[in-house]
Amino acid sequence: MIQADSETTANGNGSSQVKTEDTAQFIKLPDTASYPTGSLDFLVKLRKEQAQQEAMEKLSLHDRRDKPSRLSLKIVIVGAGLGGLAAAIALARKGHKVTVVEQAPFLAEVGAGIQIPSNSSRLLIKWGLKPYLAAKVVTPESIAFKRWQNGDVIALTKLVPEFQENFDAPYYVVHRAHFHDALYQLALELGVDVILNSKVNNYDENAPSVTVEDGKTYTGDLVICSDGVKSIGRSKVLAGVDQAPLRTGFAAYRATVDVEKMKAHPDTAKLLLVPGLNLWIGEMRHVMTYTISGGKAFNMVLSHPDRSDPAGWVKQSPENILSQMREHFNGWDPTLTKIIDMIDTTLKWPLLSGTPLKSWVASSNKLLIMGDAAHAMVPYMSQGAAMAVEDAAALAEAIDLVDNAADLPEALHIWESVRILRTSQMQEASLINGKLWHFPDGPEQRARDAATRAEVEGRQFTTSANQWSDPTTQRWCYGYDAEAEVKKAWDGRLPSKGISNGH
Ligand SMILES: Cc1cc2nc3c(=O)[nH]c(=O)nc-3n(C[C@H](O)[C@H](O)[C@H](O)COP(=O)(O)OP(=O)(O)OC[C@H]3O[C@@H](n4cnc5c(N)ncnc54)[C@H](O)[C@@H]3O)c2cc1C
Numbered sequence: 001m002i003q004a005d006s007e008t009t010a011n012g013n014g015s016s017q018v019k020t021e022d023t024a025q026f027i028k029l030p031d032t033a034s035y036p037t038g039s040l041d042f043l044v045k046l047r048k049e050q051a052q053q054e055a056m057e058k059l060s061l062h063d064r065r066d067k068p069s070r071l072s073l074k075i076v077i078v079g080a081g082l083g084g085l086a087a088a089i090a091l092a093r094k095g096h097k098v099t100v101v102e103q104a105p106f107l108a109e110v111g112a113g114i115q116i117p118s119n120s121s122r123l124l125i126k127w128g129l130k131p132y133l134a135a136k137v138v139t140p141e142s143i144a145f146k147r148w149q150n151g152d153v154i155a156l157t158k159l160v161p162e163f164q165e166n167f168d169a170p171y172y173v174v175h176r177a178h179f180h181d182a183l184y185q186l187a188l189e190l191g192v193d194v195i196l197n198s199k200v201n202n203y204d205e206n207a208p209s210v211t212v213e214d215g216k217t218y219t220g221d222l223v224i225c226s227d228g229v230k231s232i233g234r235s236k237v238l239a240g241v242d243q244a245p246l247r248t249g250f251a252a253y254r255a256t257v258d259v260e261k262m263k264a265h266p267d268t269a270k271l272l273l274v275p276g277l278n279l280w281i282g283e284m285r286h287v288m289t290y291t292i293s294g295g296k297a298f299n300m301v302l303s304h305p306d307r308s309d310p311a312g313w314v315k316q317s318p319e320n321i322l323s324q325m326r327e328h329f330n331g332w333d334p335t336l337t338k339i340i341d342m343i344d345t346t347l348k349w350p351l352l353s354g355t356p357l358k359s360w361v362a363s364s365n366k367l368l369i370m371g372d373a374a375h376a377m378v379p380y381m382s383q384g385a386a387m388a389v390e391d392a393a394a395l396a397e398a399i400d401l402v403d404n405a406a407d408l409p410e411a412l413h414i415w416e417s418v419r420i421l422r423t424s425q426m427q428e429a430s431l432i433n434g435k436l437w438h439f440p441d442g443p444e445q446r447a448r449d450a451a452t453r454a455e456v457e458g459r460q461f462t463t464s465a466n467q468w469s470d471p472t473t474q475r476w477c478y479g480y481d482a483e484a485e486v487k488k489a490w491d492g493r494l495p496s497k498g499i500s501n502g503h
Pocket of ligand 1: 078079080081082083084101102103104113114115116198199200201226227228229232252254301349370371372373379382383384385386387388
C-alpha cells in the first residue's frame, strides 16, 4: 500500500503538528507512464492548457516571439518552400537571425490544396499563424472513404470535434498558396530576410556558407538545406553520395474544380453540404477530395499507376493528359466521374518516396537538411509538409536546450536521430496506406471493409484498417509533440546535466 509522506499528530496542548517521515523509504507515485496508456491524457492536456494560457497572457498579437534561446545563431536557410519558411519562423521566434535564400524570382505554390493535420496545426497555432490563416482554411468535419464503384461509405473518421478534443488542435485543409503566404507574412513580421532569385550553386559546409549564382556568399553559424526532393544539400550530409528518393510507379493528377459547377447537379452538390474530405478507393487507384479557398474550390488528387518516364510528360498535350486521367477512372462512381469531367486542366506529378538516410547533419556539424530534402514520402498520409513543420519546431527546441556553442553538435545529433525515426515511420505509414487502399475487389478488400465497418455504423472499435481512425495510429500520428520528443531525448541522454532553460 502507498503511504503518505507525512502524518499529522496531536501534541500536548491540543494543536497539531506535522511529523515528516523519511520519504526515501516510501514509493513515489509516478507523474508519467512509460507504458502506452491514455488514462493520464487529461492531466497532460490540462498542463498544456495552463501553459498555453500563461503564454497567451504574455504574448500580444503583435509579438510572436518566444523566450530567446541562450545560444543566438546566425542561420542561413536554402529554400523558401513550406519547410524552409516553417524553419525560419520557428528559429526567428527564438531570437536567431535568419536569412532565407530562394531560387525562384517570386514566391508561389502549385495551385492545389494541402491538409494541415493536428500534429502540424498545433505548432503553427502556437507560432501565431492562426490570424493569417483563419479566413482561408476549411475545417472538415470528417473523412469519408468511399467504395470506388458506387460511393458507398466504407470507412469514416470524425474530425470535428474529435481531433480538436483528442489532439488539442484542429485539422485544416487550405489552398497551398494561402498557407505559403501566411508563413511568409509571419516570417517577415519576425524579421526574417527572404532573398529571392538566388539559386544556391555552392556550399561550404565548414564556413558554413552558401554561394548563389550571381556570386554572392551568405555565411552563418548554421546552414539549413530545405531545398526539396531534388536537394543538392542532401549529398553534403551523406559524405558526397546522394540517396535520392525512389519512384514508386505511381503518379498523381492534381486539379481544382469550381464549386459553382458542382452546385448545378444535385448529386455533386450534395458533397458540398458539409465541409468534409471524401476519398474514393479502388484497385491501384484513389481520389482524395476536399474544398479549399474558404469553400470556393474543390481540390482533387487522383493517384494512379504510371511507370513511364516523367521526362516525357511535358511533351504530352494538356488534352491528352486530361483524357488519360478520365480513362483511369472510367467505370468509377458516377458522382465522381461527373466531377472528373468538370476538370479543365490538370498537372501530373510523379510520386516518390525517400528511404531513411543515415545522417541529416554534415560532418562539420554546421550544415543540415530537413523537409522533403530529408524525407520525401508519398502523400497518402497527407503528412509531408507536416513533417517539415515538425522538423522545424524540433530543431528550434534542440538549439534552445543548449547553453553554449560547444554543445550544439550534440543537440543537432539528438534532433537528427529523433526526426529520422519519426519521419521514416511516416514514410512507412504512407506506403502502407497505398497497400490498404489499393486492393482489387476480393478477399483482402472485403476483410478491410469489414475491419472499418464499426466506425461507419457508429459502434466502438479498438482497431481499424483506416489509419486516420485506428486509435493507436491516431495517437502516434496526431498526438505527437515534436518539441517534447526532442526534449525527452535530450534529457534521457544527459540525465546528470538537468538542462532547463525555464521550460
Ligand atoms: C500530390 C501531393 C499532395 C500532398 N499533400 C500533402 C498534404 O495534404 N499535407 C502535407 O503535409 N503534405 C502534403 N504533400 C507533401 C508536401 O507538399 C511537401 O512535403 C512539402 O511541400 C515539402 O516542402 P519543402 O519546403 O520541404 O520542399 P519544397 O516545397 O520542394 O521547397 C523547396 C524550395 O527550395 C527551393 N530551392 C531548391 N533548390 C534551391 C537552390 N539550389 N537554391 C535556392 N533555392 C532552392 C525551391 O525553389 C523551393 O522553393 C503532398 C505532396 C504531393 C505531391
